[in-house]
Amino acid sequence: MEIFLSTPAWLGAGFIFILRVGDMSLDTMRVLMVMRGRKSTAWILGFFQAAIFVLAISSVLQNLGNPLNVIGYAAGFATGNVVGMLIEERLAIGHTHMRIVSSSRGSAIADKLRDEGYAITEIPGRGKDGMVTVLNCSVLRKNVSRVQNLINEIDGEAFITAEDVRPVRRGFWRA
Amino acid sequence: MNPEAILLLRSAALIFGMRVVDVSLATVRTLMVMRGRKLPAWVLGFFQALVFVVVIQAILSDISNWLNVVGYAAGFASGNVVGMLIEGRLAIGYTHLTIVSSRQGPAILDGLRQKGFGVTEIPARGRDGMVTMLSCSVLRRHGKQVHSLVQQVDPEAFITAEEMRLLQHGFWGG
Numbered sequence: 001m002e003i004f005l006s007t008p009a010w011l012g013a014g015f016i017f018i019l020r021v022g023d024m025s026l027d028t029m030r031v032l033m034v035m036r037g038r039k040s041t042a043w044i045l046g047f048f049q050a051a052i053f054v055l056a057i058s059s060v061l062q063n064l065g066n067p068l069n070v071i072g073y074a075a076g077f078a079t080g081n082v083v084g085m086l087i088e089e090r091l092a093i094g095h096t097h098m099r100i101v102s103s104s105r106g107s108a109i110a111d112k113l114r115d116e117g118y119a120i121t122e123i124p125g126r127g128k129d130g131m132v133t134v135l136n137c138s139v140l141r142k143n144v145s146r147v148q149n150l151i152n153e154i155d156g157e158a159f160i161t162a163e164d165v166r167p168v169r170r171g172f173w174r175a
Numbered sequence: 176m177n178p179e180a181i182l183l184l185r186s187a188a189l190i191f192g193m194r195v196v197d198v199s200l201a202t203v204r205t206l207m208v209m210r211g212r213k214l215p216a217w218v219l220g221f222f223q224a225l226v227f228v229v230v231i232q233a234i235l236s237d238i239s240n241w242l243n244v245v246g247y248a249a250g251f252a253s254g255n256v257v258g259m260l261i262e263g264r265l266a267i268g269y270t271h272l273t274i275v276s277s278r279q280g281p282a283i284l285d286g287l288r289q290k291g292f293g294v295t296e297i298p299a300r301g302r303d304g305m306v307t308m309l310s311c312s313v314l315r316r317h318g319k320q321v322h323s324l325v326q327q328v329d330p331e332a333f334i335t336a337e338e339m340r341l342l343q344h345g346f347w348g349g
């Protein structure tokens with residue numbers, strides 16, 4: 001039990017924890033880049049992630065007498081994963097397709113969004129209680145919450161869903 | 176069998192079992208990451224890494240036992256599949272279904288609305304004339320139910336599904 005009182009053991013575990021946070025946040029971002037088809041970014045992230053991983057796993061395996069190392073390794077892994085998600089959300093790289101269904105304010109929403117420079121396709125549809133407007137709108141991911149706020153200014157009842165898309169070609173992307 | 180062989184088999188089986196656990200945790204964790212669920216991702220990640228260290232240590236300490244290597248690889252592959260099964264059973268999230276039917280559009284629509292699903296009907300044109308396109312957002316675990324409802328009415332209907340995120344509102348039947 002004297003290991004829990006030894007400063008070098010805690011330092012070693014802390015070092016492994018930090019390495020693992022670094023490599024897992026890179027790895028999480030890499031996976032999300034792969035899903036979006038960003039090849040060069042994925043390569044660079046993968047290179048550094050693998051380099052740090054080798055360092056971390058070898059320091060754990062060289063010093064198995066220290067259970068703190070194993071805990072540091074696992075906690076670093078889990079924390080790095082969440083850090084990577086936070087960074088990726090902050091960067092908000094990519095495109096999102098938003099589908100908006102509004103029962104009565106469809107054309108007003110379309111006008112408002114067009115005034116703001118977003119590209120909208122209006123599709124007439126029929127819902128349970130009569131005609132509705134379906135709006136298709138592809139935006140940069142970082143603009144999603146702005147668009148949602150604009151819609152809510154006009155119709156707080158609108159039904160909005162979002163999915164990640166890859167741009168195939170062209171389109172109008174409000175800067 | 177001699178005791179030594181039993182010992183070798185046992186360590187291989189142990190490695191296999193642990194690998195199944197760690198990789199299925201990893202698979203479920205990846206799917207949580209894709210949906211932005213941070214707390215489950217942390218918990219799954221912690222236990223996954225813990226099990227992984229134990230496994231990698233066991234296999235590296237006796238790499239000459241090729242049964243261990245086979246157990247490691249088979250565990251990885253099985254864990255991957257097990258993770259997918261678990262995730263399919265959990266069915267967290269939402270699905271957007273697009274249903275195209277040439278003649279039975281209104282009948283499908285009625286069937287789905289009776290069950291409480293929210294459906295938007297969009298008139299569209301196919302190769303042989305007008306068709307009905309139904310746009311329907313459901314909870315992922317209701318996907319199969321909607322699928323069989325549509326199949327009962329029109330086995331010819333064309334159905335696609337894509338995963339989506341909900342931003343606000345909507346009707347969720349079941």
